[in-house]
Amino acid sequence: MREMVKGSNTSLAALSEHIDSVIVSLGWGSSTGEGDADVSVLLLDANGKVRSDADFYFYNNPVAADGSVQVLGKTPTADGSEDRISFDLTAVPSEVDRIVVAASRYEGARFGELEDVKLSLADGSGEELLRFAIDDADSVSAIIFGELYRRGEEWKFRAVGQGYDTGLAGLATDFGVDIEDDAAAEVEQDTSAVDDQPADTAPASSDGSAPQGLLEAVPAPRRPEDEAEPRKPTARPRTAKKKVTLPRAAKKTLAENEAWKEAKLFPVTALKSDRDREMRATSVLLSVMAQVPEFGRRLTAAFGAPAGRMETFTEVTLPHGDSPRRPDGVIRVERAGKLWTALLETKTNGNALKADQVQAYMDIAARRGYEAVITLSNDVALEGSPLVDVKIDGRRKHKVALWHLSWAEVAHQAQMLIRHEGVGNAAHAWLLHELLHYLQHENSGCHGFQNMGPAWVPVRNGIDDETLCQGDPRALEVVESWERLIRQVCLRLGGELGQKVLPVRRARRGIDPKTLRAGLADQLCLDGKVQAELRIEGTPGVLAINADLRTGKLRTSIEIPVPEQGYPLTWAKRLVRRLADAPADLHIETLTDGETGGPRATLERLRPEPADMLPKENGTQIVGFRLSLLKGMGSSRGSAESGFIRSVDDAVHRFYTTVVVHLDGAGPRQVPSKGGATAG
Known part of the structure; x- marks a missing residue:
């Protein structure tokens, strides 16, 4: 390099x-x-x-x-x-x-x-x-x-x-x-x-400032209240075709009763085995990618594919020694007479990728001059930690890239296109809607990351009986699973909101991801907690998630600064008014510049008397407020521990929809701009 x-x-x-x-x-x-x-x-x-x-x-x-x-x-x-x-x-x-x-x-x-x-x-x-x-x-x-x-x-x-x-x-x-x-x-x-x-x-x-044409629709800075409203500029011609998004409100059904099920393009009722799920999911995904160019390009551009005519294939037989191999799918893109080809290996229902299969496809791709091998499963890849270790023959002149895609990311991209960004025509929007319905169905096997791994139960038991020691490799496995879960939470919430949702990294400049995870694993052994922070575009602060494995409690919280002007009592009253529809058990803590911290109470107690949020000591400076909700974790201790994963998803969703949306500057925007108008 x-x-x-x-x-x-x-x-x-x-x-x-x-x-x-x-x-x-x-x-x-x-x-x-x-x-x-x-x-x-x-x-x-x-x-x-x-x-x-x-x-x-x-x-x-x-x-x-x-x-x-x-x-x-x-x-x-x-x-x-x-x-x-x-x-x-x-x-x-x-x-x-x-x-x-x-x-x-x-x-x-x-x-x-x-x-x-x-x-x-x-x-x-x-x-x-x-x-x-x-x-x-x-x-x-x-x-x-x-x-x-x-x-x-x-x-x-x-x-x-x-x-x-x-x-x-x-x-x-x-x-x-x-x-x-x-x-x-x-x-x-x-x-x-x-x-x-x-x-x-x-x-x-x-x-x-707004360049003409492409930039003309950006909201300008907020106008001071004492200025007169300027004359609106003359409308300009559109520079692109109008895009189609699906309406959020469902049409009135013509069914006689709820037992009548709408016919779906991709049925899931007949899926009985993992092999059936893999074959059906691969075929459904690849067919939609080929028919909806915006979607196919969205998924393959990050893997180096050019923009061009895409064709997709399933169950292709390719020679490999004495026993031919059949990758789950093949993606081919033609551009200016050149072909870009990727082999696809798919897993559903939480099944793990097999290193020998992926290695065989890497070898086949190298020999045939293909560009990439893509693995697709419920798992989520981590930075610097490949899901499958393969050997690369350095003597080969042709290089093959190995990429991973999670089902959660596929669903996220489909949702972003049909709900927020739009696609070329109504037929494409309908196809994506049918694909999303299939992926989200309980029988499809494409539900995303759902297994905290075999180390989850031993680590929780070790935390309970205080036998978990620093350096235990099982703690590192739990930290990696937690990171995968948080990445998936970001994808799901971002797809719902149509906004960027990213995990926050608070680390020294240039630190290696593996070194960072090792430090977090040691911290888990000491205090029995895993933590994460999400930065949601358009919100006034960072959404924090704290899972205390000792107490079995999940805490979601956000810290919001006080306004630059005004009086503390005014701030307190205004915050309580904005949280009128928030849960009564919301905890509010006043943040001060002192070492002892400020008052804390539930919203139910503060509603009749917001002044209780103010410190009693004269001269104490208020710097902000911390809003928190507590929720119990999944109670089961099976290896899958899907109850814990669901509880984290539910906790983040509930906190955002019942608390964060009521704060200044929060809420999804109809036009994803910076510093402009917001809806909410």
Whole structure:
């Protein structure tokens, strides 16, 4: 892997033979886990300008029609998160001379507040080719991380690291994206205005300026109350086809009674064995991927697949020594006469992947020149810890990438498309709806991570009788299972809300994920607890989950800061009013700058007298409030311990829907913008 410095450049072909498609990752972290930024991509011609506003890609315009660019979204890392962008360099139009990769912060935030700001680039097999760390971000609000550019027939990369004090608007203006002169005075749209917007219009930049076309739909900053409402700008033509999302309200049924079941495209009643479930689930998924291009591309772009005509196959027989092998599925994508091929190995109903099967498919793929092997199961992969260990023959010239996909992620992507982002037409939306119904049916076997593993019961028993010692490998297994569960909770909640939900990483810069898990395992042995924090886009704080295995209690909580102005009693009364529909057993604790902490009580007790939230000692400074709900864990002690997994899911869902949605700034947004209008 090549370490780049500012201003340096390199040929991609000199680093790898698999550069038809590459994935660029922009990463950062912060001590609180709350720092974030948005990526953007600009396609430039030989004059260094965009051909039109359609050459600007960002969080609400993530995919190029020709498949050359796809913003894949965020994934958690050991010490923060990273945004990934997939580039199909064979699909980039010939008139595009340069591709700029940038990121911007919002609401006055600066990159100097983040840690470990970096870019990395991987080839089509997933191998990381280069890395560029930016150490001098300081006070800038937007950064050009790097650029891909043509030199004759080859692509090269240049490490740029140029900052902009003027944010995304200044960066975009430099490259020819038009900015409205009166954007700063534009009124923030209310919920009804957002609902009326077409699903395919794009939001504005996070600092309130709005480029024409793609950026015109972004809500501008909130207008001060003493200013007059400005004249609304003239509507512009849409730049993309209108997308279709399914209505949330169900149609009135024509059935005579509840015993009548609606006919489904993918029936599940006849599934009797694990083999039946695997074959049916594989065929259902692959057929929908081939028929709904948005969905198929969403699932395969992260694995280096180009955008093109996709065909999928099941039960294909391939030669392998004396005994032919039959992978569960094959995915083929054709682009400009070239084929990208992946073998698929599927498991359902909690069955584990078999290393010998995956190894055989890796060998077959290498011999036949295929690009990838994809494993699909209920399990969730962890950063730095592959689910299946395979041996790679370094003597082979052709490299094969091994990727993993969980059923929870498949369901998440389907839900995001049909409920929040939209697809090309009503038939595609219906197909995804049928797929989601199948995956969520109890008989499909595609329910996601449901087993805390064989170490779960011994560890809980060891905590109960105080015999669990630091260094016990079973504690590490429980920590890994907990991390998998939290990742799945993020996928499910994010799919419901249509917002980014990511686990927060509070770790030293650059710490190895395995080292971090080992420390958490030792902490579990000491205090009998596992903990996690979720950052939910649009919420005023981090949602914390604490599972105390000694007491069998789950605590979900959030800390919210006090307003910068006002009086403590006003804050207390306003909080109680906002929580009028929250559970009566909600615990509220006043956070102070002192060592002893402030008052705490249930919401039921505080409703008639909010002043009880105020400290009795004069001069005590209130810094915030902590809201918490307690819930019992699953009581069974079987190896699957599905009761515990359900209880964590239920606890997070209940806390968000009954508490967090009532707080300032919380609630799902109709247009996923930064610093703009929110619904709720």
